[in-house]
Amino acid sequence: MSFLTVYITDKTYTNGVQAIRDLHFQVAKGEFVALVAPSGAGKSTLLNLLAGLDTDFQGKLAFPADASLSFMFQEPRLLPWLTVEDNIRLVLDAPARHTDLTRFARMDLLLQQLGLQDFRQLYPNQLSGGMKRRAALVRAFVTRPAVLLMDEPFQSLDEPTAQGLRQLLLQLWAEHHPTVLFVTHSLNEALLLADRILFLSARPAQVVLDYTVPLPRPRPQQLSELQALQTELLQRFPQLLSGSGVSSQPFANPAAPKL
Ligand code: ADP
Numbered sequence: 403m404s405f406l407t408v409y410i411t412d413k414t415y416t417n418g419v420q421a422i423r424d425l426h427f428q429v430a431k432g433e434f435v436a437l438v439a440p441s442g443a444g445k446s447t448l449l450n451l452l453a454g455l456d457t458d459f460q461g462k463l464a465f466p467a468d469a470s471l472s473f474m475f476q477e478p479r480l481l482p483w484l485t486v487e488d489n490i491r492l493v494l495d496a497p498a499r500h501t502d503l504t505r506f507a508r509m510d511l512l513l514q515q516l517g518l519q520d521f522r523q524l525y526p527n528q529l530s531g532g533m534k535r536r537a538a539l540v541r542a543f544v545t546r547p548a549v550l551l552m553d554e555p556f557q558s559l560d561e562p563t564a565q566g567l568r569q570l571l572l573q574l575w576a577e578h579h580p581t582v583l584f585v586t587h588s589l590n591e592a593l594l595l596a597d598r599i600l601f602l603s604a605r606p607a608q609v610v611l612d613y614t615v616p617l618p619r620p621r622p623q624q625l626s627e628l629q630a631l632q633t634e635l636l637q638r639f640p641q642l643l644s645g646s647g648v649s650s651q652p653f654a655n656p657a658a659p660k661l
Contacts, residue, residue, distance in 0.1 A: 405431035405469075405581055406452075406549065410461035413447055413606075421447040422459070423606035432579040436592035439602035440645040445585045448607065449473070449551045452583065465549060472547035472580070474555045478534040480526040486537045487513075487522040493541055505544065512540040516570060532563040536570065543574050550580040554587065565625065568594060572621065589632050589643060590625040593617070604645035611639060 406429040413422040421444035429435050439445050450456045452463060453473050472493075480489045490513075494505050513519050516536040526534055535555065542550060556564040572595065575582060586592050592599045593615055601611040613635070622628060636642060 404428035405433075405465060406583075407462070407464040408448070408452070410448070410451065410459055410463070412460040413444070413451065413458075420606045422451075423608060425602075425607050425609065427600055427609055427612065429581055429583070432581055434575060434582045434584065434595060434597045436584045436586055436596035436599045437602060438586060438589060438592050438599055438643070439607060440604050440643065441587070443602050443605050443645055444607035445602065446553055449553050449583065449585060452549075453551055469548035470545055471549045471551065472542040472545060474538055474542045474550070474552045476554045476557050478526070478538040480534060480537055480541075482526050485523050485525055486518060486529070489526070489537060490541045490544055493545055508546070509540065509544050512544055512574075515573075516540055530563075531559050532567065535559065535563075535567050539567070539570060539574065543578055543580075546578060547580050550582045552582065552584040554585055556591070561625070564591075565623075569623070571595065572619075576619075588625075589635070590628050593628045593631055593635075594621050594625055601639075601642050602645060610645065611642060 408425060408427050408429075410422050410425045412420065412424075414420045425444075425448065437445050437448070447456070451459055453471060480486070481492070484492065487509075490509055494509070510519075513522055516539060518533065518536055518540065521529065521533060526537075529537065538555070542552075556567050559567070568591065582596075584592070584595060589599075596615055599611075599613045599615060600609050601613065602608065603610045617628075617631070
């Protein structure tokens with residue numbers, strides 16, 4: 403059953419740039435969906451619409467009214483004048499801040515799980531890029547979001563650090579099971595993380611392929627283990643990553659390729 407429905411007929415900015423046209427898809431509860439598209443296709447625009455940060459569009463977005471939402475951006479966006487712990491406390495609801503022990507227990511557990519327990523009193527400029535992302539992951543999960551929107555959260559990190567963070571994200575997702583929309587440029591990253599990948603066209607964004615990842619979980623430890631699957635997919639759809647020259651009609655989901 404669909405938990406989240408995206409039915410956007412038009413999103414045009416005031417400067418006349420049409421970022422999205424006829425973008426339609428549905429996501430099931432707890433599903434991990436990756437969005438892969440060329441740069442400038444309209445992915446961030448879509449996440450901003452879903453987050454309610456921008457309401458100026460034609461169409462419909464539907465998800466349960468009580469569904470809580472977290473957003474994790476390309477930059478960790480920690481406030482530099484607050485410690486790690488205070489950055490996380492900030493997203494816990496103000497009225498409950500000093501009384502809700504469950505939330506604080508959850509924060510402590512997440513800090514521990516992500517190896518930040520000894521660093522909670524540090525400020526963001528005292529942390530490595532990977533530690534900042536781990537703090538941002540704690541902040542994203544501490545509110546137990548029903549929907550988690552992630553906009554290239556592991557960009558610009560060295561590969562071992564990014565891979566460590568992907569494994570942490572998979573652990574957290576398996577435990578908490580939010581519905582995830584994860585934007586990435588990396589096909590390997592999408593194959594590693596997602597149940598389903600929506601490939602979008604170049605701007606205005608439309609779905610050109612709705613692809614179910616034919617891999618069991620737990621997923622491989624290294625991106626390199628996915629190379630065969632990536633190669634097969636790109637042989638089948640050579641222009642998939644350019645978002646151009648592909649049919650404007652959605653493809654049928656292909657049969658699962660052999661690994
Ligand atoms: P992506 O995240 O896929 O790289 P974006 O959603 O950021 O793409 O942008 C899609 C298109 O919309 C781009 O051409 C971009 O220049 C344009 N765009 C994004 N934000 C604005 C804005 N606030 N005003 C005008 N045009 C914008």
